[in-house]
Amino acid sequence: MIQIYNSREELTEQQVSAVVKGYAASVLSNKRDRHVKMQELFPNNLSSDSKILDYGCVTGVVSQLFSEKYNCMIDGVEISQHELRKAKITYRENRTSIL
Numbered sequence: 166m167i168q169i170y171n172s173r174e175e176l177t178e179q180q181v182s183a184v185v186k187g188y189a190a191s192v193l194s195n196k197r198d199r200h201v202k203m204q205e206l207f208p209n210n211l212s213s214d215s216k217i218l219d220y221g222c223v224t225g226v227v228s229q230l231f232s233e234k235y236n237c238m239i240d241g242v243e244i245s246q247h248e249l250r251k252a253k254i255t256y257r258e259n260r261t262s263i264l
Contacts, residue, residue: 178254185255189226200226204234211235218242225252232256 176184192198207230211217215237219228222241232239241256243249 181251182255185224185226185251188224189229192226193230200230203227204230207231207234211237213237216240222252223248225256228252229256 189200192200195201211231211234213236215235217228217231217235217237217239219225219231219239219241222228222243223245225241228239228241231237241252243252
């Protein structure tokens with residue numbers, strides 16, 4: 166069981182994944198959100214052979230954006246063990262390596 170955000174409620178891994186993916190879907194649907202605006206900075210010349218380091222990946226939302234857009238290998242690094250665990254739970258099936 167895992168605590169998420171400032172809640173005292175303990176969540177299962179499936180619930181954590183649903184919360185992180187729900188957050189990602191909500192922010193990416195808002196055209197003014199920083200995650201959406203950040204995509205304007207993505208390079209246009211990346212391919213499936215590219216490798217990206219997402220330093221400070223938090224829950225892996227931006228890492229996932231790169232992975233989906235370019236189908237490339239992503240290494241995500243995060244200092245917060247709490248956020249890192251949520252990222253690992255949510256995106257462990259993808260080409261993203263969360264360190």
